[in-house]
Amino acid sequence: MAMFSQNPIMNGPNYSFAEAPKAAMDGLREHRFNPYTDNGGSTLAIAGDGFAIMAGDTRLTSGYSINTRYAPKVFKIGGTTSSQDDANILLSVVGFAADGEALQERLDSVCKMYRYRHGKPMSVNACAKRLSTILYQKRFFPYYVYAILGGLDEEGKGAVYSYDPVGSYEREQCRAGGAAASLIMPFLDNQVNFKNQYVPGSGIGHELQERDRVPLPRDEVEILVKDAFDSAVERHIEVGDGLQMMIITKDGIEEKVLPLKKD
Amino acid sequence: MDHRPQAWGRPRDDVYGAYDASYMNTNLPNQHTQSPIVTGTSVVAMKFKDGVVMAADNLASYGSLARFTDVKRLRTFADTSVIGFGGDVSDMQYLDRHLTELGIDEAYQSDVGGHNLNARNLHKYLSKLLYHRRSKFDPLWNHLLVAGMDEDDKPFLAAADLLGTTFTSPSLSTGFGSMLAQPIMRKYVPDEASVENITKEKAVEVIKECMKVLFYRDARSMDKYSLAIVTKDGVELSENKLENQSWAFADRIKGYGTQTV
Numbered sequence: 001m002a003m004f005s006q007n008p009i010m011n012g013p014n015y016s017f018a019e020a021p022k023a024a025m026d027g028l029r030e031h032r033f034n035p036y037t038d039n040g041g042s043t044l045a046i047a048g049d050g051f052a053i054m055a056g057d058t059r060l061t062s063g064y065s066i067n068t069r070y071a072p073k074v075f076k077i078g079g080t081t082s083s084q085d086d087a088n089i090l091l092s093v094v095g096f097a098a099d100g101e102a103l104q105e106r107l108d109s110v111c112k113m114y115r116y117r118h119g120k121p122m123s124v125n126a127c128a129k130r131l132s133t134i135l136y137q138k139r140f141f142p143y144y145v146y147a148i149l150g151g152l153d154e155e156g157k158g159a160v161y162s163y164d165p166v167g168s169y170e171r172e173q174c175r176a177g178g179a180a181a182s183l184i185m186p187f188l189d190n191q192v193n194f195k196n197q198y199v200p201g202s203g204i205g206h207e208l209q210e211r212d213r214v215p216l217p218r219d220e221v222e223i224l225v226k227d228a229f230d231s232a233v234e235r236h237i238e239v240g241d242g243l244q245m246m247i248i249t250k251d252g253i254e255e256k257v258l259p260l261k262k263d
Numbered sequence: 264m265d266h267r268p269q270a271w272g273r274p275r276d277d278v279y280g281a282y283d284a285s286y287m288n289t290n291l292p293n294q295h296t297q298s299p300i301v302t303g304t305s306v307v308a309m310k311f312k313d314g315v316v317m318a319a320d321n322l323a324s325y326g327s328l329a330r331f332t333d334v335k336r337l338r339t340f341a342d343t344s345v346i347g348f349g350g351d352v353s354d355m356q357y358l359d360r361h362l363t364e365l366g367i368d369e370a371y372q373s374d375v376g377g378h379n380l381n382a383r384n385l386h387k388y389l390s391k392l393l394y395h396r397r398s399k400f401d402p403l404w405n406h407l408l409v410a411g412m413d414e415d416d417k418p419f420l421a422a423a424d425l426l427g428t429t430f431t432s433p434s435l436s437t438g439f440g441s442m443l444a445q446p447i448m449r450k451y452v453p454d455e456a457s458v459e460n461i462t463k464e465k466a467v468e469v470i471k472e473c474m475k476v477l478f479y480r481d482a483r484s485m486d487k488y489s490l491a492i493v494t495k496d497g498v499e500l501s502e503n504k505l506e507n508q509s510w511a512f513a514d515r516i517k518g519y520g521t522q523t524v
Contacts (some may be wrong), residue, residue, distance in 0.1 A: 027513075033297075033298075033397075033402055034400070035397050035402075035426065037426055037428065060430050065441050065445075067422070067432070067441075068431060069432070069454070070455075071430050071431075097430070098394055098426050099430075101427075102394060141398075252498075
């Protein structure tokens with residue numbers, strides 16, 4: 001009687017649960033590998049009347065370590081060659097550096113293909129929309145970056161477009177991104193958009209008149225950017241080392257690198 | 264009668280039919296995420312005015328076991344570049360084979376008979392490979408340093424890690440070295456401008472000092488190491504041993520090192 005052989009291997013009765021999987025059944029499994037990291041740093045962009053300024057610090061961190069003191073975050077996009085001499089768009093990326101570089105290279109090649117096919121550079125407006133779709137294409141495995149796009153619009157006015165990692169975007173007067181965004185943005189609200197600034201003696205309560213919003217001149221904006229980063233460096237450990245500034249005007253793009261505190 | 268307690272109270276297949284085990288299986292796809300097993304520790308490197316010096320010890324650890332003590336973790340590429348591998352050793356060997364193949368292909372395709380890839384090209388290639396693998400959730404668990412000369416025959420040094428993150432600096436190190444060796448090297452080469460003041464002899468001396476500090480303080484290290492000097496004339500690879508070790512301080516250490524009584 002094989003059925004009562006007392007040995008399931010010798011064709012005896014088998015017991016269902018003997019072969020039940022021993023590993024965790026369903027739901028979330030823990031993976032050791034995390035494909036993302038935060039490389040710190042901060043970016044800032046301000047649009048003026050006939051210019052736009054893009055800025056970022058040059059520190060690249062992982063955890064408490066400084067990987068390098070000079071890793072630029074602001075890039076020229078869409079020039080004819082790799083020298084980017086005739087580029088008309090600026091992109092800043094902050095967050096996960098590897099995704100940032102991948103995104104920058106992708107947008108650059110898209111703009112280069114556009115220039116090759118149409119014989120003219122891509123407009124900032126078109127590039128802004130394209131960047132949004134590039135980000136959204138990776139909606140379920142996003143580029144972990146906060147991107148800001150800058151340039152001059154069709155009227156020659158400064159344009160700044162800011163993005164979240166999955167491609168939501170809007171055109172703004174100014175935007176701070178990255179590790180010290182929450183430190184810099186309120187300062188910008190007050191100094192660029194004159195939030196909470198009123199005309200002295202103009203009234204009481206609701207009668208109080210807001211200060212007129214006017215675009216700032218370029219030299220003032222440059223000082224504002226430097227001040228914003230100097231303050232951020234003081235209070236955020238992931239920000240520092242160098243300040244890279246790109247200024248786009250109708251005459252082209254100018255780059256400046258200023259020192260920041262290295263501590 | 265089955266006397267095995269594991270079977271007591273379980274429904275018998277000959278009575279109830281075999282259990283449909285597919286209910287117990289997950290429908291999730293296979294995941295090939297691993298973690299490093301046999302590992303190499305720090306790689307250190309710094310630029311000098313005519314090139315780059317790099318070093319890494321010869322140990323491959325299996326956890327805390329010093330498993331293989333004669334593993335070369337520096338590899339030359341086409342006699343013009345050096346790659347230092349930190350992290351998983353089997354992934355290092357995979358990359359080594361891959362690079363050998365790449366070197367042969369490049370040598371065939373180029374018309375001058377030599378290769379066309381400089382250190383910058385090689386670093387770009389490796390970082391793309393690493394980023395691609397991390398995006399497939401199947402990373403190569405390494406932290407690489409690539410040293411050589413760029414297209415203008417200027418010293419080139421850059422890092423790439425398992426996530427595809429890349430960066431360059433006058434001095435670089437992986438693993439423990441980023442905490443112990445990097446501060447020593449940054450004293451000599453804080454920025455690109457200061458590289459011009461460093462001679463080859465000075466750079467070798469600093470790197471050897473770093474390897475000494477790492478040997479004394481990194482428990483996953485050993486006193487035998489490879490040292491490579493890259494200049495536009497080629498690569499000098501040598502094997503070194505830390506001589507004149509002094510452990511006289513060891514019997515005075517109490518507790519974790521700060522204890523005095």
